Amino acid sequence: MAATRLSRGHVVTTTAPTVAEIWNWLDAVPDPEIPAISLVDLGVIRDVAWQGDTCQVTVTPTYSGCPATTIINLDIETALRSHGIQKLELKRQLSPPWTTDWLSDKGRASLEEYGIAPPQPAGGPAHCPRCASSDVTRISQFGSTPCKAQWRCDACLEPFDYFKCI
Amino acid sequence: MTVDQALFQFLLRLGDNTLILGHRVSEWCGHGPVLEEDIALANTALDLIGQTQLWLGLAAEVEGKGRSADNLAYLRDAWEFRNLLLVERPNGDFGQTLMRQFLFDAWSSLMLEKLCDSSDIRIADIARKASKEVTYHLERSSDLVVRLADGTAESHAKMQAALDDLWPYTGEMFIGDDADDILVANGIAPNPADLRAAWLTIVQRLETESTLTLPESDFAHQGGKSGRHSEHLGYILTEMQWLQRAYPGATW
Numbered sequence: 001m002a003a004t005r006l007s008r009g010h011v012v013t014t015t016a017p018t019v020a021e022i023w024n025w026l027d028a029v030p031d032p033e034i035p036a037i038s039l040v041d042l043g044v045i046r047d048v049a050w051q052g053d054t055c056q057v058t059v060t061p062t063y064s065g066c067p068a069t070t071i072i073n074l075d076i077e078t079a080l081r082s083h084g085i086q087k088l089e090l091k092r093q094l095s096p097p098w099t100t101d102w103l104s105d106k107g108r109a110s111l112e113e114y115g116i117a118p119p120q121p122a123g124g125p126a127h128c129p130r131c132a133s134s135d136v137t138r139i140s141q142f143g144s145t146p147c148k149a150q151w152r153c154d155a156c157l158e159p160f161d162y163f164k165c166i
Numbered sequence: 167m168t169v170d171q172a173l174f175q176f177l178l179r180l181g182d183n184t185l186i187l188g189h190r191v192s193e194w195c196g197h198g199p200v201l202e203e204d205i206a207l208a209n210t211a212l213d214l215i216g217q218t219q220l221w222l223g224l225a226a227e228v229e230g231k232g233r234s235a236d237n238l239a240y241l242r243d244a245w246e247f248r249n250l251l252l253v254e255r256p257n258g259d260f261g262q263t264l265m266r267q268f269l270f271d272a273w274s275s276l277m278l279e280k281l282c283d284s285s286d287i288r289i290a291d292i293a294r295k296a297s298k299e300v301t302y303h304l305e306r307s308s309d310l311v312v313r314l315a316d317g318t319a320e321s322h323a324k325m326q327a328a329l330d331d332l333w334p335y336t337g338e339m340f341i342g343d344d345a346d347d348i349l350v351a352n353g354i355a356p357n358p359a360d361l362r363a364a365w366l367t368i369v370q371r372l373e374t375e376s377t378l379t380l381p382e383s384d385f386a387h388q389g390g391k392s393g394r395h396s397e398h399l400g401y402i403l404t405e406m407q408w409l410q411r412a413y414p415g416a417t418w
Contacts, residue, residue, distance in 0.1 A: 095294055
């Protein structure tokens with residue numbers, strides 16, 4: 001889409017970034033608590049759209065009390081402003097509620113590589129992210145962030161984080 | 167009472183339940199029996215405080231007097247709070263804290279399930295979000311109360327004592343009033359009494375899967391929903407609201 005603005009008395013036409021470009025920029029913004037994956041991988045960006053000359057980004061929280069929510073909004077704003085977007089509106093969307101089904105395949109692979117077992121429908125990790133053994137035991141339903149639980153590998157004996165399935 | 171006035175009361179009740187219970191559970195932070203349980207308690211408290219922001223945020227919006235969720239949490243005194251007496255009960259020992267959590271989670275999961283179908287879309291949206299978190303809480307609290315009740319003679323005795331102590335505070339969850347009637351009539355919220363049978367089914371796990379005995383008395387302490395609280399709430403607020411009381415209007 002095109003926008004016009006005055007520059008030194010002349011009317012110039014600039015092309016606003018496309019929605020696809022903005023998605024790419026957002027895919028470069030790391031999750032503040034699990035920097036191995038991007039906000040797009042996490043599935044919290046629900047929509048990107050232009051409303052006139054305002055860029056609207058719709059964000060959904062992971063857990064209602066997650067302290068990273070405000071940082072995520074701040075990081076989105078910082079990233080898009082650095083790409084020259086001046087009019088920006090962040091909308092919070094609660095419904096449908098965030099689910100780990102929205103984690104991208106790229107994100108799931110990055111999590112595993114980083115040492116965090118990705119969520120599984122069965123409710124527990126498929127295998128240890130370090131040695132791939134399926135001999136694993138739950139230590140706690142909760143972990144260092146609201147989205148994780150603690151597990152232990154009984155083969156290599158290493159504890160590891162599991163991304164809770166909700 | 168108008169629908170909005172009834173709705174405001176109802177939202178305060180939901181938000182004050184999660185706020186006061188969230189604060190209570192957060193008192194365990196750094197004091198849990200083992201690190202994993204400490205973290206679990208802190209995470210549960212965090213979810214509850216997150217839900218509080220949503221409920222009290224909507225309460226403030228419905229009230230329409232320019233107040234925020236923070237204003238409602240930090241600038242009201244005890245008689246303006248609408249939480250159940252159950253959630254302000256002292257933490258006691260770890261077993262007592264878990265029993266209180268289980269009795270509340272069981273009720274909360276049922277209430278939220280019904281609210282997912284509320285005629286008020288704002289309420290349904292929050293309920294769908296909170297419902298997932300509370301389902302997870304209930305999974306943990308029910309598992310732990312059963313295991314502790316079915317553990318050693320000492321853990322069994324402590325869990326039975328906790329159940330006996332908290333039982334008279336559960337009846338209030340199922341007693342409706344004028345505000346509830348208005349919301350029921352408008353399809354906004356369920357009749358509190360209608361949740362009781364399903365709640366009992368969940369709670370009866372304590373008898374069927376462990377070895378506890380549910381108290382027979384159905385005597386219910388009540389008052390919290392209309393602002394008549396036990397002495398414990400004042401102490402909670404003194405700590406929780408300390409900053410705003412000492413430095414009114416402080417922000418950061």
